[in-house]
Amino acid sequence: MPNIDRNSEGVFIIAATPFDEKGALDLASTDRMVDFYLESGVSGMTILGIMGEAPKMAPDEAERFARHVLDRVAGRVPVIVGVSAAGLNNMERLAKTVMGAGAGGVMVAPQPGLVTEAKVQGYMAAVAATLGDDIPICFQDYPQTTGVQVSVETILWIARNLPQVVMLKHEDWPGLTKLSRVREETGVGEVPRLSILTGNSALFLPQEMQRGADGAMTGFAYPEMLVQVVARHKAGDVDGAEDLFDAYLPMVRYEQQLGLGLAIRKEVLRRRGVLASAKVRAPGPALTPRDHEEISRLMTRLEKRLAELS
Numbered sequence: 001m002p003n004i005d006r007n008s009e010g011v012f013i014i015a016a017t018p019f020d021e022k023g024a025l026d027l028a029s030t031d032r033m034v035d036f037y038l039e040s041g042v043s044g045m046t047i048l049g050i051m052g053e054a055p056k057m058a059p060d061e062a063e064r065f066a067r068h069v070l071d072r073v074a075g076r077v078p079v080i081v082g083v084s085a086a087g088l089n090n091m092e093r094l095a096k097t098v099m100g101a102g103a104g105g106v107m108v109a110p111q112p113g114l115v116t117e118a119k120v121q122g123y124m125a126a127v128a129a130t131l132g133d134d135i136p137i138c139f140q141d142y143p144q145t146t147g148v149q150v151s152v153e154t155i156l157w158i159a160r161n162l163p164q165v166v167m168l169k170h171e172d173w174p175g176l177t178k179l180s181r182v183r184e185e186t187g188v189g190e191v192p193r194l195s196i197l198t199g200n201s202a203l204f205l206p207q208e209m210q211r212g213a214d215g216a217m218t219g220f221a222y223p224e225m226l227v228q229v230v231a232r233h234k235a236g237d238v239d240g241a242e243d244l245f246d247a248y249l250p251m252v253r254y255e256q257q258l259g260l261g262l263a264i265r266k267e268v269l270r271r272r273g274v275l276a277s278a279k280v281r282a283p284g285p286a287l288t289p290r291d292h293e294e295i296s297r298l299m300t301r302l303e304k305r306l307a308e309l310s
Contacts, residue, residue, distance in 0.1 A: 002078045004105035004136045006166045007214075008195040009234075010043025011226045012080060014219035016266055017052045017065060019279040025061060027068055029275045034072040036274045040223040041231075043215065045073065046107060046138075048082040050145060051219045051262055056281040059090070063097055070102040078104025080138055080217075086111065088130045095131050105136035107169065110148040117154050121161075128162045138167035138217075142199065152181045160191050169217050171199035176211055183212030201256045202226055206242040209233040220255065221268035222248060222302075247305045251298050260285045267295060 015037065018029035037045060047069050048054040048062055057065070066081050073079055081098040083106045085091040095106045108127055114120045128137065139158060141150045150172070158165050170179050179196065187193030197217035198208040205216055206229065215230045225248045232241035245252075255264050263285040266278040280286075287295075 002075065002104050004044070004078050004080060004138065004167055004195065006193045006195055008044070008078070008167060008197075009214035009230075011041075011215050011223065011230055012044035012046050012078075012197055012217040013037045013040075013042045013223050013226070014049050014051050014199075014217060015045050015047045015069070016219060016262070016269060016275070017047075017054075017057070018275050019277065019281060021277050021279055023279060023281050025065055026276055029277070030065070030068055031072055033269070033274050034069060036272075037223055038073070038076060041227040042077060042223055044078040044080065044104065045069070046080040046082065046217055049107065049219075050082075050142070051265070052082065053262075053281050053284075054082055054084075056284075059094070063094065066094075066098045066103070067101050070098070073102075075102060080105045080107050082107045084109045084111075084140075088126060091127065092130050095135055099135055105138055105167070106131070107138040107140050109140040109142060109146050110150065112147050114148045117151060120148060120150055120154050121157055124158055124162060124165070128164050131164065133164060135164060136167070137162075137165045138169050138197075139165050140169040140171065142169070142171040144171070144173060152178055152185065155182055155194075156185055156191055159186050159194050163192070165194075167195040167197065169199055170196055170208070170213070173200060175200075176204065176207055179208060179211045179213060201261065202245075202252055203256055205229055206233070206238075206245050209241065210238065219265060220248075220252060221265045221272065222251065244309070247309055248302065251302055254294070254298055260287075260291075263287050264291070264295065267292070268299070271295075271299065 018026040020026045081103045083091050083095045196213045198213045199218045202218045229241045269275045270278040
């Protein structure tokens with residue numbers, strides 16, 4: 001089974017968690033979703049992240065879902081599993097379970113309330129010691145959700161002192177200058193290289209690629225766009241990558257709405273035949289009839305624009 005490492009690149013799609021209309025896990029849709037992502041050309045997948053509604057799932061339910069996805073992927077691409085938890089014992093149990101089932105690494109975000117650099121460093125050192133040397137870690141820097149501000153200096157400290165941390169999921173905002181610094185100041189001297197994948201619903205993907213990102217880790221409902229933009233950029237077609245991105249930008253922007261984005265994303269995946277239901281577990285947003293009309297219009301305009309480009 002492939003593991004993530006310091007040179008991992010491409011698109012690691014953040015997977016939704018499919019539920020039926022009653023809110024139960026929908027494993028048939030899960031299979032379709034995994035196949036859909038793989039057919040789109042993704043380099044990896046990330047499950048049980050914030051978008052995956054992990055906090056709304058019971059521990060045994062999350063484990064069942066993870067095992068099902070890992071079985072379906074069957075080692076074709078690395079799968080990162082979000083294991084952030086309030087207690088390190090729970091984190092350790094889930095991490096070791098999913099790695100034993102074939103995961104390629106785990107993702108950890110700093111816990112809310114870590115208000116100093118020393119506390120962030122101490123927490124990640126404790127995480128690394130708890131999980132052990134054999135589990136690759138992706139460090140998620142997402143202050144808009146965690147409330148934890150992480151400096152470039154702390155990221156460099158983590159890269160230098162915690163060899164298990166091989167990847168940074170960069171989601172700070174504004175964050176382009178931060179991204180540039182991390183790229184320029186890792187992989188030099190005594191600071192090892194970090195794989196850098198970016199989130200924020202891909203809103204800044206072309207600029208992030210130009211700043212040195214290795215790819216994207218987000219869950220946009222058109223993963224083929226993410227794959228093609230990253231591939232074009234790596235092939236040196238920077239303008240072509242940005243032109244393609246621009247065609248999808250209205251949908252990217254619409255999906256970025258805080259508090260509503262996941263419902264939109266699931267609805268688009270439903271309309272694309274991936275999910276049987278767009279159900280978001282409570283407490284969660286519900287789309288209005290006007291929302292549905294806007295999604296229809298945006299999807300129609302996107303199809304028209306892609307036809308023009310082709």
